[in-house]
Amino acid sequence: GEDVEQSLFLSVREGDSSVINCTYTDSSSTYLYWYKQEPGAGLQLLTYIFSNMDMKQDQRLTVLLNKKDKHLSLRIADTQTGDSAIYFCAESPLTGGGNKLTFGTGTQLKVEL
Amino acid sequence: NAGVTQTPKFQVLKTGQSMTLQCAQDMNHNSMYWYRQDPGMGLRLIYYSASEGTTDKGEVPNGYNVSRLNKREFSLRLESAAPSQTSVYFCASSIDRGNTEAFFGQGTRLTVV
Numbered sequence: 001g002e003d004v005e006q007s008l009f010l011s012v013r014e015g016d017s018s019v020i021n022c023t024y025t026d027s028s029s030t031y032l033y034w035y036k037q038e039p040g041a042g043l044q045l046l047t048y049i050f051s052n053m054d055m056k057q058d059q060r061l062t063v064l065l066n067k068k069d070k071h072l073s074l075r076i077a078d079t080q081t082g083d084s085a086i087y088f089c090a091e092s093p094l095t096g097g098g099n100k101l102t103f104g105t106g107t108q109l110k111v112e113l
Numbered sequence: 114n115a116g117v118t119q120t121p122k123f124q125v126l127k128t129g130q131s132m133t134l135q136c137a138q139d140m141n142h143n144s145m146y147w148y149r150q151d152p153g154m155g156l157r158l159i160y161y162s163a164s165e166g167t168t169d170k171g172e173v174p175n176g177y178n179v180s181r182l183n184k185r186e187f188s189l190r191l192e193s194a195a196p197s198q199t200s201v202y203f204c205a206s207s208i209d210r211g212n213t214e215a216f217f218g219q220g221t222r223l224t225v226v
Contacts, residue, residue, distance in 0.1 A: 008153065
């Protein structure tokens with residue numbers, strides 16, 4: 001079955017870049033997503049990338065996709081304390097009913113002053 | 114625009130008790146989902162409903178039942194709660210399959226003692 005893996009923790013200094021990595025196993029994934037979860041809240045979509053793209057940039061966020069290695073990364077430029085949260089990578093398959101997202105374990109990003 | 118609303122926000126149950134978690138969305142979405150979030154395990158899909166009148170099992174359906182009452186509402190029932198069902202439960206909805214953003218509720222923190 002599908003499997004999505006992430007490292008559990010990342011700590012960076014304010015102003016530095018953060019890079020959160022994710023690997024997935026389902027080669028039929030069509031869309032890959034990054035969600036953000038702030039403390040005590042639900043998940044919120046940050047950005048997504050279609051599987052025929054290599055890169056997507058959206059303001060401070062850059063998503064890189066290496067389809068051959070099934071590796072996805074999220075780079076946050078000029079990381080701020082407000083970026084402290086849990087970041088989830090997710091993928092959805094080519095087939096299947098509904099938007100059956102498979103989530104990674106989440107990476108807790110801590111931004112230090 | 115309320116988005117996805119879940120009730121209750123917190124609940125403590127004794128082993129063997131039953132309860133229903135309620136979820137409603139006001140975005141006219143076709144698909145709705147129930148996930149559980151456990152530390153170090155990301156979000157796992159319990160059940161989903163691709164459209165009104167249909168429901169399907171996700172990754173971890175045992176011990177749960179669902180009901181898609183109408184297009185707006187999707188409830189999750191625990192018939193006989195067990196300590197292993199202590200978790201944070203999230204309801205989500207999306208317009209349809211494919212590249213569609215999933216919108217999440219704020220979560221229900223359930224403790225079974």
